[in-house]
Amino acid sequence: MVKSNTIDYLYTVKFDKLFYNLYLCNSLEIIYMIIETNRVVSMHYTLKDEEGNVLDTSANREPLAYIQGIGNLIPGLETQLEGKQKGDKVAAEVEAKDAYGDVREELFHIVPKSGFQGDEELVAGIQVQLDTEQGPMIATVAKIDGEDVTLDLNHPLAGKKLFFDVEIMDVREADQSELDHGHVHGPDGHHH
Numbered sequence: 001m002v003k004s005n006t007i008d009y010l011y012t013v014k015f016d017k018l019f020y021n022l023y024l025c026n027s028l029e030i031i032y033m034i035i036e037t038n039r040v041v042s043m044h045y046t047l048k049d050e051e052g053n054v055l056d057t058s059a060n061r062e063p064l065a066y067i068q069g070i071g072n073l074i075p076g077l078e079t080q081l082e083g084k085q086k087g088d089k090v091a092a093e094v095e096a097k098d099a100y101g102d103v104r105e106e107l108f109h110i111v112p113k114s115g116f117q118g119d120e121e122l123v124a125g126i127q128v129q130l131d132t133e134q135g136p137m138i139a140t141v142a143k144i145d146g147e148d149v150t151l152d153l154n155h156p157l158a159g160k161k162l163f164f165d166v167e168i169m170d171v172r173e174a175d176q177s178e179l180d181h182g183h184v185h186g187p188d189g190h191h192h
């Protein structure tokens with residue numbers, strides 16, 4: 001459904017036994033599509049943490065394009081964008097549980113320092129690539145204690161409350177191939 005910014009109720013006339021509700025736009029407002037499931041949304045965003053550090057931004061890039069309602073975005077942000085339209089600016093605060101989840105203790109693993117290869121010095125805070133049975137994974141070095149290296153396999157944003165500043169640039173219907181693939185095609189999306 002579409003919604004208009006300004007539709008003024010004008011009057012109701014009785015015509016025989018039928019009522020006709022007449023509505024008149026007081027000017028030719030542009031009617032925008034709102035954000036709903038299966039619509040493609042293009043947006044600019046800046047993501048900050050609780051301390052105000054910028055973690056990610058689409059500034060100086062193409063807008064991010066995603067399909068609403070199919071899990072492209074973290075749920076807490078998707079919920080707050082539902083019903084918004086082109087031109088809207090949204091400041092969304094998303095709790096960790098509605099973003100990348102809480103930090104899970106079982107995703108910390110202690111491994112021997114001798115297992116690491118590479119030129120970079122092993123210090124807490126750096127990210128390392130692991131070759132696992134499920135393929136390569138990125139982990140953060142959480143702690144080094146002698147020969148014991150504690151790796152954190154949580155998502156880097158797990159446990160964090162996130163602050164988004166979003167500007168909606170466009171909303172359109174997704175086409176069938178986009179729904180089949182679960183991602184956006186075209187200028188701001190996949191090319192294939």
Ligand SMILES: [Zn+2]
Pocket residue numbers: 177178181183185190192
């Ligand atoms: Zn595709």
